[in-house]
Amino acid sequence: MSRIGKKAVPVPKGVTAEIAGQTVSVKGPKGTLTFNLNEYVTAEKAEDGSIQVTPRDESKLARSSWGMSRTQIANLVKGVTSGxxxxxxxxxxxxxxxxxxxxxxxxxxxxxxxxxxxxxxxxxxxxxxxxxxxxxxxxxxxxxxxxxxxxxxxxxxxxxxxxxxxxxxxxxxxxxxx
Structure with missing residues (x-):
């Protein structure tokens, strides 16, 4: 289990995140960034507005992509807010x-x-x-x-x-x- 991947990515006020299939796009005060997830992980929006990344199965590739994908999405949020x-x-x-x-x-x-x-x-x-x-x-x-x-x-x-x-x-x- 990925310790980093388990954490949800918080989306602050003034930032909008949209998930369309395997594409996550984040829009904030500094601009818009997108990231394409690979086929081993999925991303869903939680009810509190945060983004949760989960592996599709328990394969080694899915578990190794899990934490990296979550960190990439967190970098999108940080980039559009503070840079x-x-x-x-x-x-x-x-x-x-x-x-x-x-x-x-x-x-x-x-x-x-x-x-x-x-x-x-x-x-x-x-x-x-x-x-x-x-x-x-x-x-x-x-x-x-x-x-x-x-x-x-x-x-x-x-x-x-x-x-x-x-x-x-x-x-x-x-x-x-x-």
Whole structure:
């Protein structure tokens, strides 16, 4: 039995959730999101307005999809109410970031600047030249954009230079001995 899957997803005031077959759509103040459930689980609306996810049978696939499906629906509700945010930190001499129109300009020690086009539905803000804040209503897209920006120059283990998530711990290596 899934401990997470057993819990109902509460739907707050100002948010409407609709279930049509295997499609769950949630509409809130920040926008609308949909999620297609796989064939191993079902979702029903309870009388108190919450959403309950149940497996169709006791197969291993149904039980393993149960908790994940419930979490995906909970992320839809959280996304349309408060949204998601990831913060990145840039460390290194001369490394910086700036938003110019619909592009993110990155100077990361290469011979050229990197221009990253900001996708629709995602907002990127640079409060300082060494900080990047990525926000949006879809948790997967926010995480994907943050991962793509981090991949331009990931943190290296000797000096710790590069782009890292805020709060990420970089395991440092000892340099060469003479």
């Amino acid at each position: 998601f945010e990831k913060k990145l930190e840039i460390s290194g001499v001369g490394y910086k970031a700036a938003v110019q129109g619909k592009n993110l300009q990155l100077s990361l020690g290469y011979s050229h600047d990197i221009t990253y086009p900001i996708p629709d539905g995602i907002s990127i803000v640079t409060p300082k030249p060494t900080e990047i804040s990525i926000s949006g209503i879809d948790a997967q897209r926010v995480g994907q954009v943050a991962a793509e920006i981090r991949d331009f120059r990931g943190p290296e283990p000797y000096k710790g230079k590069g782009v890292k998530y805020a709060g990420e711990f970089i395991v440092r290596k000892e340099g060469k001995k003479k």
